[in-house]
Amino acid sequence: MSDSPNKHKHLEFIQAAIGRMAGNLFLLKGWSITLIAALFALAAKDAKQGYILIAYFPLIIFWALDGYFLCMERRFRALYDHVRQLKEEDIDFSMDTGPYKGELRNSWAAAMLSRTLFVYYAGLAVVMIVLAICIR
Secondary structure, eight states: OOSOHHHHHHHHHHHHHHHHHHHHHHHHHHHHHHHHHHHHHHHHHHTOTHHHHHHHHHHHHHHHHHHHHHHHHHHHHHHHHHHHHSOGGGOOOOOOOGGGTTSGGGSHHHHHTSHHHHHHHHHHHHHHHHHHHHHO
8 A cells, every 4th residue: 555644544444344344244144043043943842833934024134134234335345445546635534435325236225135145045035935844
């Protein structure tokens, strides 16, 4: 990196935000599996199909939250790329991701339907359906 301490510090701030978003994505996946597995264990133990239906609610909520954090991570990556190209005198330490909100790739819907989230959550839904059939 060049000898521009302000740019370097600003990029560090943005990278820290990106790291937090990635950490949140990881935690949400762990919690989604844990909660859904617990609901399926209850359904199998008590032979109540209602728990299986309830398990779809956290699946959708976690998918939406995961999508939100991924879209925010993408916006911060766009901000990082923008700041990386700025001259030292133009550094203002802004963490505003608003200008990148309009890009289709950075939208919440695009994040929810991203390859990684779709495969994970749709795959989890398919596994839930198969397990629900097996539990009957």
